[in-house]
Amino acid sequence: MARFLLYRIFQAFFVIIAVTLIVSFAIRLTGDPALMLSQGAGSVTEEDLANIREALGLNQPFLAQYMDFLKGLLVGDLGKSFMGGISVTELVARALPATLALAFTSLIVSIVISIPLGIKAATSRGRWPDQVIRILSLVGLSFPNFWLAIMLVLLFSITMSWLPPSGMEGFESFIMPAATMGIILTATNVRLVRTTMLETLNAQFVMVARAKGLSENVVLYKHALRNCSIPLITYFGLQFGGLLGGIVVIERVFNWPGLGTLAFDAVAARDYPVLQGVITVLSLLIISINLIVDIAYGLVDPRMRKG
Amino acid sequence: MTTQSLSGNNQFQKFKNLEFILGALLLGSISLAVLFSSWLFPDGGTQINLAMRLTAPMTELAYPLGTDPLGRDILARVIIGSEISLKVGIYSSLGAVAVGIIMGLISGYYGGFIDALVMRFADVQLALPFILLAITFIAVIGGGLTNMIILLVISQWVQYARLVRGSVLALKDREFILSAKAIGVKDIRILFQHLLPNLIGPVIVLVTLNVANNILLESSLTFLGLGVDPTIPSWGGMLAEGRTYLQTAWWVSVFPGLAILLTVLGLNLLGDWLRDTLDPTGKTSV
Numbered sequence: 001m002a003r004f005l006l007y008r009i010f011q012a013f014f015v016i017i018a019v020t021l022i023v024s025f026a027i028r029l030t031g032d033p034a035l036m037l038s039q040g041a042g043s044v045t046e047e048d049l050a051n052i053r054e055a056l057g058l059n060q061p062f063l064a065q066y067m068d069f070l071k072g073l074l075v076g077d078l079g080k081s082f083m084g085g086i087s088v089t090e091l092v093a094r095a096l097p098a099t100l101a102l103a104f105t106s107l108i109v110s111i112v113i114s115i116p117l118g119i120k121a122a123t124s125r126g127r128w129p130d131q132v133i134r135i136l137s138l139v140g141l142s143f144p145n146f147w148l149a150i151m152l153v154l155l156f157s158i159t160m161s162w163l164p165p166s167g168m169e170g171f172e173s174f175i176m177p178a179a180t181m182g183i184i185l186t187a188t189n190v191r192l193v194r195t196t197m198l199e200t201l202n203a204q205f206v207m208v209a210r211a212k213g214l215s216e217n218v219v220l221y222k223h224a225l226r227n228c229s230i231p232l233i234t235y236f237g238l239q240f241g242g243l244l245g246g247i248v249v250i251e252r253v254f255n256w257p258g259l260g261t262l263a264f265d266a267v268a269a270r271d272y273p274v275l276q277g278v279i280t281v282l283s284l285l286i287i288s289i290n291l292i293v294d295i296a297y298g299l300v301d302p303r304m305r306k307g
Numbered sequence: 308m309t310t311q312s313l314s315g316n317n318q319f320q321k322f323k324n325l326e327f328i329l330g331a332l333l334l335g336s337i338s339l340a341v342l343f344s345s346w347l348f349p350d351g352g353t354q355i356n357l358a359m360r361l362t363a364p365m366t367e368l369a370y371p372l373g374t375d376p377l378g379r380d381i382l383a384r385v386i387i388g389s390e391i392s393l394k395v396g397i398y399s400s401l402g403a404v405a406v407g408i409i410m411g412l413i414s415g416y417y418g419g420f421i422d423a424l425v426m427r428f429a430d431v432q433l434a435l436p437f438i439l440l441a442i443t444f445i446a447v448i449g450g451g452l453t454n455m456i457i458l459l460v461i462s463q464w465v466q467y468a469r470l471v472r473g474s475v476l477a478l479k480d481r482e483f484i485l486s487a488k489a490i491g492v493k494d495i496r497i498l499f500q501h502l503l504p505n506l507i508g509p510v511i512v513l514v515t516l517n518v519a520n521n522i523l524l525e526s527s528l529t530f531l532g533l534g535v536d537p538t539i540p541s542w543g544g545m546l547a548e549g550r551t552y553l554q555t556a557w558w559v560s561v562f563p564g565l566a567i568l569l570t571v572l573g574l575n576l577l578g579d580w581l582r583d584t585l586d587p588t589g590k591t592s593v
Contacts, residue, residue, distance in 0.1 A: 147564035245436030
């Protein structure tokens, strides 16, 4: 177990270094931030530019700058925005809760839909309910998430005027964004639940539970589902990365005040420190969740401890 | 258990056939539309007709799906827009599969440095969703068709490499490979003539699903203004335009999205059908 832990932590550490390095390198490709910063500032002398570079630490070699960024990261300092010098950490901290709230509601929506559907598909394997669910899942997989969001807005905000088309205010504003991501996630989750359930239903304890005369719902939802929960939680946890990626896009449609909106505003304003901060925080989040899920799985199921 | 699957067998076969027919029908009609698009719409869907701007569908014979804010024919633009999506989807998947097969064969057969590289790359890829990588790089180096395809190849070759690597590891100690080695067949021939044909099934399934996925990614990026040039008709670009007019002209946002949905669905249906045919052990299943 100690070896497995060490290996996984080393691996996560490597990924963090690789991801931050890639992102820092990409941001470096932009050219001279000093020029961008001084744009529209009227007459800019070479001396002004040199001062800005000095202040931002831009006259140091790339690796030194990268080490500075890493040092800052360790103490939670992601640098300063080009726009007004606001701390990036503060901007990210303000936007992160909105994104996380949406991620968790979407995950819950998807779990609530996919568990009964997946179980139904597994128990009617090969017969029509299974096939209908399979087709639905394929259709769900084929939806561009942003278009599904636009269609929901068209239907429920513009045609019916039931729900607010954008923003994050109150419970109602969560419905459409969470439904969009929830539906897209459900398309994959249904198949995961079905596959896991099929394996469990062959187990002897299910036969015993049925032989005892327990009702089918108790057998499925209490005995079988509980035994599926460990692999399922792992799958759901590992989806977090994809979920966050999808939410970044969806936020654009709903003007959701989260990290995606922050990132796109940063792209439009060429505010690269903010973009770097957002991507770094999102990747750190995904890496830690993957790590936690893996370690938790290793703790409960020793077979998973092999690298 | 056995009785259940036996009774379901016939019905399952019918379902599989239906999947194939639906998928082939969808993709067939899209291919036809692409083939004849330049003949049907010689102006490339770019002709502006401000007098007819935002015409609703089914009201004018010349514009069966209506017109956009500049009075351009939506039907023409949807059909011509398929070209961008298919180009990005197909080229990026082919590029990724070519790199992935070579890296996977080497990594599985020889191990060593390439193997370590593939596995570490896979770790990074799992932690960084493509859309974030794309936003970062495209914000910096700019969008466009070529950049998008290159980014997709860079971020996706590794899934093929892993799939191929796994199959090579399972196959390389089998008798037919050992005997080929024993009679002195060259490595390159073992890799491409003996190993590759035995592991290509799941790879083909993955390519089909990958094209579908990349079409979705391309349209997202273009919708966000990070993809292809907005002056070229593309589904994502049309949807970005349509958003502003959602209140008054629903059709501008409905038809391009429907086109994406049907194309991707066609590919997913065929991929699912192929999976049962080419990948019975389920290496590519979710």
